[in-house]
Amino acid sequence: MVATRTGDGRAAAVGDERDDAHESRIARRVTIGTIVVLLLVALVQLELWPLTAFRLFSTVRTGDSAGLQLVAIAPDGTQQPLRLPGDQVLSTTGHQYPDLPHESAAVQRAKVRAWLVACGIDPADVAKVELVRTSRSAHASGTPQVTATKVLLEVTP
């Protein structure tokens, strides 16, 4: 190997060999350790960002799909689906909808109020909010048809 910077002969060469051995140990520990952790996390499907199972589009899509939607219902019965703001931070909070039925009543109410405010709706103007599951089916044309709707939860904000 070619040593760096010094021309101090034998002592420098011995020091470099010791340094190389030390660096080799670090190289093995860091590389193998990182790869083993990545493999284990993927194996057990852990999601604790930045530890992730790297499931990117890993399930098969079909023409049948289902989605959850919050719908605000005014005292006069007018229905208004909640449209979350487009930015990534707020729009992705919609991924919490499936957990909503499993939360306590207080948390359900607090979350629903937060979503209403995020959508620019005054909770005082809303009689109740429904969590609606909509199933759709599409044929080869790609135009989806609603096949079923079901109210999973009602929350009074």
Next chain:
Amino acid sequence: MSASPQVAGPVTRRGAARRLVDRADAALTAPGPWYRLLEVHTLVALVIGLRLAVRDWTRIADRPAILTQHWTVVGWYPGAPPAWLLVTLQVVGLLGVVLVLARYRGRVGFVVAWVAYVTLCAWWGSSGKVMHNDVLTVTVAFPLLFSRPPARGETGSSVRFGWPPRAALAVLATVYLLTGLQKLRHSGLHWVFSDNMTWILRQGAVDRAGDLAAFVADHPWLAQGLAGGALALELTAPVWLAIRQTRWLFAVAALIMHTSIWWLLGIDYSAWVLTVAAVAIPMSLRPDRRLLRTRVAAPVTVTAT
């Protein structure tokens, strides 16, 4: 000494496996030139700096605390972080990148930039959806945290300079392999040989690419070809990245794949493209060739062994 036929098989297999491990170990810990570590270290830091600079991190503060999920490394933090803390982290992270670029306390600068980046990304993604946009950069940069980049005037070739870019390359290959393996695990080859890609395009295409997405979706052979190409690229990433001459080709293929995903579906994987380029392009060069020609004072070198 001779072995009986009954034990020759396992012994031979163990010997072959041992030789493979030894070869991988020798490749990882071989000396490397100082400028290769400097190039990869600097380029990955630049990717982190770019991601830190271009995003309005204060949007995190707009997310109500009740809607903040805690399945991240910053899950211990109660509620939503205030805007001043987010901006402070952004500035501190960018200062870390500046230290790397200035080659003044570059190792510390890289660690500071990485920690700030991880923290901000973890908060950004605490909305309930697993976000992968920045996770490749974070993961590939991790081995570089343990590297000691060359100081000014320090040149030569050593194990210290050689292993970190190779470790980053190995981690990069592992991540792409895992994305492919998860598709096989959860969907099998059905992921390719079904209407899967057709429906991904029909259901997820953005307005600007509606016509192109419809065209691809209307031609199953084309949709399946796209799916097969993507899966093949992910599964063969370790091969592409193990061979120096094909590393730049992998970077080009990744660019095409992620750009087409962005164009058709609007999903931004630019950090993946940049990270692949930051590692794979310098590592595709001959060891005696630098990415950029810079004038360096001739070092005093000695041949040790």
